[in-house]
Amino acid sequence: MGQASATVSSGCSSSCLPIGQAAQAAGLTRKAVRRYEAKGLLPPAERSAAGYRLYDEADVELLSFIRRARAGPASGGHQPGSHRPQQRKHAVRRSARGTGPAPGRAVLALLMSVKEL
Structure with missing residues (x-):
């Protein structure tokens, strides 16, 4: 296999799915799933x-x-012309400046690295 660090499942029930x-089910390709795992966005399978x-x-x-986050605000379900995109933009700016909550900066960094793929 070549996957020396792979974890063999011992407790995976019938509800586990192959890649x-x-x-x-997530609306992605197998290649995208592998890429997200390699980038650390998804824990090792x-x-x-x-x-x-x-x-x-x-x-x-x-x-x-992750798929919805990469798609941006258009897939978030809000109505065009609503104030939510403006609020989101300000929240992203606060997080980027370091004045927002710490998890926001970490999530923003991960999402930006995914968009670069």
Whole structure:
């Protein structure tokens, strides 16, 4: 396999999905899932005895969140012309200046690194 650091799943129930099904459920490609894992946006996947990546429901939810975040405000469900984009822009500026909460800066940095891909 070549994956010496892979974790073999011992507690993965039937609800775990292989990479293709997890990617499809999140609206992504398998390549994107692997890329997010390599970048550290997604924790390392558990592995089956055969070495296949396995993802649970929480992983699929995280992948869906990343997809929506990359898509930007248009996929957020707010109405055009609402004030939410303006508020979001100010929150991003505060986080970038370091005056916002620390988790905001970390999330912003991760999202910016994903957009560069």
